[in-house]
Amino acid sequence: MAYEQHLLAGTGIGLRQPHVEHFMHGAPSINWLEVHSENYLQENSKRRYQLRHIRNNYAVSCHGIGLSLGSSDPLNLDHIKSLKSLFDDIEPKFISDHLSWSSLDGRFYNDLLPLPYTNEALLHMVNQVNQTQDILGREILIENPSSYLAFKHAEMSEPELLNQLSLRSGCKLLLDLNNIFVSCSNMNTDPYQYLANIHWHQVAEIHLAGHTIKKLPQGEIRIDTHNNPVCDEVWDMVDAYRDKLQHIPCLIEWDADIPTLDVLMNEAKKADQHLGLTYA
Amino acid sequence: MPKVNSLAQLQAYFTKQLALKVTDSSHNQKPTATLNPLELLTNLLVESHFTPEQLINIYRNNFVISLRELLENLFPVTQALVGSEYFTHTSRQFINDCPLKEPHLNHYGGYFVSFIEGLKALEHMPFVAQMAQLEWHLDRISHIYHQPNFDFDGLTQINEDQHLNIHFHLAETCYLQTSSMDLIALHKDFSEPKNTNLKGEAKEPNYQQQSYLLVLQNHQGESALMPTSQQHFAWLTGLKNGLTLAQLCNIENTDITSLMSQITDWIALGCIDGFSLRADTQA
Numbered sequence: 001m002a003y004e005q006h007l008l009a010g011t012g013i014g015l016r017q018p019h020v021e022h023f024m025h026g027a028p029s030i031n032w033l034e035v036h037s038e039n040y041l042q043e044n045s046k047r048r049y050q051l052r053h054i055r056n057n058y059a060v061s062c063h064g065i066g067l068s069l070g071s072s073d074p075l076n077l078d079h080i081k082s083l084k085s086l087f088d089d090i091e092p093k094f095i096s097d098h099l100s101w102s103s104l105d106g107r108f109y110n111d112l113l114p115l116p117y118t119n120e121a122l123l124h125m126v127n128q129v130n131q132t133q134d135i136l137g138r139e140i141l142i143e144n145p146s147s148y149l150a151f152k153h154a155e156m157s158e159p160e161l162l163n164q165l166s167l168r169s170g171c172k173l174l175l176d177l178n179n180i181f182v183s184c185s186n187m188n189t190d191p192y193q194y195l196a197n198i199h200w201h202q203v204a205e206i207h208l209a210g211h212t213i214k215k216l217p218q219g220e221i222r223i224d225t226h227n228n229p230v231c232d233e234v235w236d237m238v239d240a241y242r243d244k245l246q247h248i249p250c251l252i253e254w255d256a257d258i259p260t261l262d263v264l265m266n267e268a269k270k271a272d273q274h275l276g277l278t279y280a
Numbered sequence: 281m282p283k284v285n286s287l288a289q290l291q292a293y294f295t296k297q298l299a300l301k302v303t304d305s306s307h308n309q310k311p312t313a314t315l316n317p318l319e320l321l322t323n324l325l326v327e328s329h330f331t332p333e334q335l336i337n338i339y340r341n342n343f344v345i346s347l348r349e350l351l352e353n354l355f356p357v358t359q360a361l362v363g364s365e366y367f368t369h370t371s372r373q374f375i376n377d378c379p380l381k382e383p384h385l386n387h388y389g390g391y392f393v394s395f396i397e398g399l400k401a402l403e404h405m406p407f408v409a410q411m412a413q414l415e416w417h418l419d420r421i422s423h424i425y426h427q428p429n430f431d432f433d434g435l436t437q438i439n440e441d442q443h444l445n446i447h448f449h450l451a452e453t454c455y456l457q458t459s460s461m462d463l464i465a466l467h468k469d470f471s472e473p474k475n476t477n478l479k480g481e482a483k484e485p486n487y488q489q490q491s492y493l494l495v496l497q498n499h500q501g502e503s504a505l506m507p508t509s510q511q512h513f514a515w516l517t518g519l520k521n522g523l524t525l526a527q528l529c530n531i532e533n534t535d536i537t538s539l540m541s542q543i544t545d546w547i548a549l550g551c552i553d554g555f556s557l558r559a560d561t562q563a
């Protein structure tokens with residue numbers, strides 16, 4: 001089947017290095033795959049060759065953490081150029097990054113740092129996303145990050161900012177339900193209210209993942225670690241929003257303490273069941 | 281309402297606070313009265329039952345731990361040579377002194393090798409930096425996509441009187457290294473459980489031997505370590521430096537027959553992946 005005919009629909013999984021050989025020598029039954037863009041930037045790398053091979057059998061999306069769109073630094077044009085080269089080569093169905101920043105004064109922090117949800121941050125993100133989409137010649141998806149703190153001078157909620165960002169820049173939204181649950185738990189806000197405030201027609205992809213509960217002397221805080229199965233509370237959110245979610249491609253993310261492929265595929269099947277796409 | 285002038289200012293406060301305590305020694309750093317990032321940030325954060333320092337620490341841990349894990353994964357034998365405690369200390373110092381300057385991790389390990397080479401504390405143990413260099417190249421070579429496709433037909437079409445003007449190209453998947461220590465034995469012994477004899481006693485290894493080695497990608501696409509002789513090392517270094525066969529013949533004790541036989545072996549191993557003809561270089 002030609003790559004153009006592969007559809008990004010139903011539940012997919014993040015392609016991680018321990019599982020690559022399964023996809024090189026076979027075609028495990030999974031709907032689609034997502035890769036971390038920054039791991040595939042080198043043109044003559046084995047990983048790029050493997051991805052070219054694997055995309056013959058699967059729809060692929062590219063998810064990044066390096067654009068640092070919320071940073072007050074200028075956009076890193078060299079990085080965008082490398083990404084463009086990767087996207088021109090692989091032709092991913094979706095490309096995405098985050099509502100966050102990870103660099104300042106040319107120093108990178110390899111994490112998704114929090115933005116204040118102000119009008120200034122919104123305008124800055126709109127400008128950065130517009131420029132990025134213009135250079136790439138493609139629409140991008142922006143994902144909500146996990147938050148551990150919030151700023152007093154915020155002028156809007158995260159869903160409001162995401163809605164406005166999508167409306168003004170034409171980008172789509174990648175909604176991570178685990179991140180919503182983690183952020184809302186940490187900020188003591190209601191994840192269902194968050195979901196109710198989202199403009200669903202702008203959502204193009206869903207992420208589901210696990211997280212860790214860290215015990216501190218004053219209480220528990222949830223950390224977005226992607227090293228566990230999806231928790232029950234997040235499955236409850238999926239169930240509650242099934243009607244909206246079942247039409248949106250969904251991804252199981254598992255980035256640390258990576259399990260066997262079977263475990264990941266079962267988690268994807270579980271997602272399809274919760275979404276009403278298959279039956280147990 | 282706290283005072284914050286801009287997104288840029290908030291990000292400057294945030295990163296200043298993130299950068300503190302990356303190294304153990306910076307515990308003693310005292311922020312100046314005019315720029316205390318934690319105080320400035322504290323005024324900007326919504327109150328929580330966690331302290332601002334605890335919350336910032338989550339972000340700091342995320343990036344410091346991710347970089348430290350990268351280094352631990354890239355340099356397991358180097359870590360075994362210096363011990364976990366010293367390696368952790370050095371990694372933290374490196375992350376602080378040589379911040380990540382790219383939005384990906386593809387080159388960061390290479391900068392760590394240069395950092396170790398410059399450490400005064402390791403001046404008397406140059407083999408530690410040499411091991412780090414070796415591990416870095418083992419990793420780099422394992423990631424390169426390389427399909428040996430030597431043009432034998434093209435080689436046979438070269439006139440015999442031009443043979444000495446051939447320059448054979450060293451593949452990018454081939455890396456040469458020499459050391460006053462037996463790096464291959466060190467690598468083996470420190471990446472595997474110690475050898476024991478029949479009585480269960482540890483053997484006393486002798487690592488104080490000059491070694492010449494090459495790292496190459498084997499036919500399974502994995503990087504592999506291979507010992508070589510001083511003369512073969514000199515020939516391979518000559519190839520790397522662009523020498524023709526005629527110029528290689530000027531290297532001491534070179535016998536053209538054994539050189540050609542060795543080149544055939546290196547082509548089979550994938551160390552040599554091409555050739556070009558140079559202007560007349562014959563003596």
